Amino acid sequence: MIVVQKYGGTSVGNLERIENVANRIIKSKQLYKDLVVIVSAMSGRTNELIERAQYYSDNPSKLEMDKLLNCGEKESAALLAIALISKGYDAVSLSGKDALMLTSSDYTNAKIISIDNSRVKQELQKGKIVIIAGFQGADENGFETTLGRGGSDLSAVAFAGALNADLCEIYTDVDGVYTTDPRIEPKAKKLDKISYEEMLELASLGAKVLQNRSVELAKKLNVKLVTRSSFNENEGTIITSEEKMEQALVSGIALDKNQARITLRQVEDKPGIAAKVFTTLAKNEINVDMIIQNVGRDGTTNIGFTVPQSSLNQALDAMRELLGANALIESDSEIVKVSVVGVGMKTHAGVASSAFLALANEGINIQMISTSEIKISLIVASKYAELAVRTLHKTYNLDK
């Protein structure tokens, strides 16, 4: 059985924690024949290196940045190997380049092209625990690269795929994926299982357990993911394909407080107007999230969309410039987005209407609605944020 484990920056945050990780690995090695461990840099280290480089330039050479940043994970990988060897276990640390991860040459934000698993397999065959520096690889010229933020998770998933691993365990400082934020709804439950698709929706809605890039890659490579805490022995959350799970109607409720709403009223209802609006926003590098446009009448229509709060003023300026001083432009930053996520929606009717009804019963007005196959997102006034989350959490029996 091949298992890939990944320990994040907090888990290897100091020398004592690295020793704890070593002890955890030793326990795992007794369960699994082949163990490959991906490590992040000690927490704070990557930022420290970035700050040092920025002493010289706001925009330091990316090729050299990657040589610099690479050191963070190499250090923690070597220290972890030293800890394991000193406890009598055979271990070896490899850089991403040593472990033959080939990436694009987009320094500081490289894409994984492929992994040649021969070096890792060779070390496993010698009976070694293989420690790989996460977040890094090398391009076809042999120059070292890094994968951007969250890259260590991505390394773990990619090596799990390349090794055809039975399991990829992602260790962080949280226990797993919850039905909603436990700080809002104390009855929130940790999910035992969730599908890639649901995890993707939850991640893009602000759940910070796993980044979308990693979940997408796990889905593509069909890697069975487990996310769990390195600070306790609790079982985590398994993230796998839909077929392997009983389909829950709804898996979780997510809350995003960072949106602001803009409505353009009585815009001319003719082809190309939406394109103009959103091309303008894109040119200004403003991320648009929800977009609502209804069928118009009287030759005009209303276009509603949400943008990050920090981009609201910039977005308003861009719209005024595009539509002229007399355009009817409304905005509201006192709103939140509440989302209901569940693969069960695909096959069950009535999920959305239950949400609408439950919120109406609490007197919560829904300002905008957007649905996908496995997600319903609702914009409501900020003051209702927590109430809406708790109401929906109860509506779908997530506390049971």
Added chain:
Amino acid sequence: MIVVQKYGGTSVGNLERIENVANRIIKSKQLYKDLVVIVSAMSGRTNELIERAQYYSDNPSKLEMDKLLNCGEKESAALLAIALISKGYDAVSLSGKDALMLTSSDYTNAKIISIDNSRVKQELQKGKIVIIAGFQGADENGFETTLGRGGSDLSAVAFAGALNADLCEIYTDVDGVYTTDPRIEPKAKKLDKISYEEMLELASLGAKVLQNRSVELAKKLNVKLVTRSSFNENEGTIITSEEKMEQALVSGIALDKNQARITLRQVEDKPGIAAKVFTTLAKNEINVDMIIQNVGRDGTTNIGFTVPQSSLNQALDAMRELLGANALIESDSEIVKVSVVGVGMKTHAGVASSAFLALANEGINIQMISTSEIKISLIVASKYAELAVRTLHKTYNLDK
């Protein structure tokens, strides 16, 4: 013109100092066509990494130690390259492995086997300033190695040799090589030139400017060395072969306060007795420095030698065990070794007698004498240390 420069840990001790080094390199680049720079880790960094590893073991895996230690110089090399690039100069940082330094597999204390200069030449041909992480290479398996203490100087000399460089400048925090320690004799003068041989004697006598390994390699590869300060614009000291210099009678006076003297009296004067004594000391890993044995009489002889003060008790125990409880063993730790070094001695008679006469005039008794082709070492009582140094400094007109 190809020039190799090496900047030590103090010279790159913080971000501001790295920037100063970058400015110095830029000036040099205007003088020299091809510039290769070797850097140490930021001061304290190597010790920090060693301490971290020792958290897990007093004797951590050497293979993994080298992966860990390697990071120190890679970091300063990348930061220096970033500083240069941000100032508009084309630079590239290379690890020892990137720069194709092949070493033995004696991890943490590897020996340089050879350098393939193709990668460095290729980068120079692109017009780049090449920054190489010092102190490191890789063995034939591609595992990274380090060269042991002082290894960055060694890297500099080795690359200078491999590139057939015109000059190898070693930047430290001192101005160069002095006729003696300026803290003892304020009239000490910085030497403009010194031969490899003299430098070797001075280095082994305690002058801390350059390590013997580096000077020996420079001599072997015929690399013209200059040692100078990175904190000012002073000319340094050129270290080169004898043929290239006017031969000074005496180049410097060195003082070693770390010795203790042992005398074995009335030892049987028969073949093999000295061998027994010094084999015993070697087995105890005691470094013996001076050895004096005179022609004996009455079938016995006296053997005198010096050992490091820290090994004195151990050496005495070993001698008592070897020679028996009744042996006449004397020791004195209140002694120092004063040495006169100069290639001129080879061809000039009377250098030694001038020393003896000058010390006698000051009432300083000489306890032991040992001479080589270019060195006279004298053991005197500790209380005369500074007086002896100043007296000899004056005797050979080194203050002129």
